[in-house]
Amino acid sequence: MIAQRRFLLFVPLGLLLLLPALGWADPEIKSPEAIPGTTKVDAEGVIDLVNRINNLKIVDARISADRKQGYIEGSVSLPDIETDCTSLGKIITDKNIPLLFYCNGVKCGRSVKSVHVALQCGYTNVYWFRGGFEEWKNKGYPFVKD
Numbered sequence: 067m068i069a070q071r072r073f074l075l076f077v078p079l080g081l082l083l084l085l086p087a088l089g090w091a092d093p094e095i096k097s098p099e100a101i102p103g104t105t106k107v108d109a110e111g112v113i114d115l116v117n118r119i120n121n122l123k124i125v126d127a128r129i130s131a132d133r134k135q136g137y138i139e140g141s142v143s144l145p146d147i148e149t150d151c152t153s154l155g156k157i158i159t160d161k162n163i164p165l166l167f168y169c170n171g172v173k174c175g176r177s178v179k180s181v182h183v184a185l186q187c188g189y190t191n192v193y194w195f196r197g198g199f200e201e202w203k204n205k206g207y208p209f210v211k212d
Contacts, residue, residue: 096172097196103185104194109205112138112166112195119164123157127169127180128199136209138168138202146176151187158189166193171200 100106107115115122124141126133133143142157146169158165165184169176181194195201203209 097175097178099196101178101181101185101194104181104192106194106196107166108195108197109201109207111193112168112202113207115164115166115193116140122164122166122193124166124168125157125180126199127167127176128174129176132170132199134212136199136203136211138199139208139210141168144180146179146183149180149183151183154184154187154189161187161189162191164191164193165189166195168195168198168202171198172196174198 112124116124124138126137126141126143127146127149128137128143129145129147130143137143144153144157167177167180167184169178169180177194177196177198181192184192199209
């Protein structure tokens with residue numbers, strides 16, 4: 067009986083430890099203010115980049131269920147859980163081409179993970195939209211919804 071009680075106490079703890087890996091985070095946890103090696107932009111900064119840089123690649127680091135809620139036009143879907151040097155290389159072969167990552171917003175860590183992978187893979191011109199889709203949508207900017 068005691069062994070069963072101990073097991074039951076460890077199962078929920080184990081599940082709690084898995085939640086961040088599954089993309090479910092504590093609502094009080096926020097993404098960092100900055101990521102070294104990147105340029106952080108807001109929604110208006112994204113628009114400026116799109117207008118100034120013809121070869122800018124925008125990467126949506128969210129899972130497909132989130133992307134179905136809407137996404138920034140022209141972005142490509144590459145969830146953080148699928149992001150590695152090989153998957154990035156299929157989207158962008160030149161590591162100097164400007165690359166912008168976003169996810170759901172400041173309470174989402176998916177773009178943070180993807181940015182770190184891109185930097186580790188040697189991408190040098192990396193932008194990060196910390197406010198993500200939440201900021202984009204809240205400011206009333208257009209988005210695509212399939």
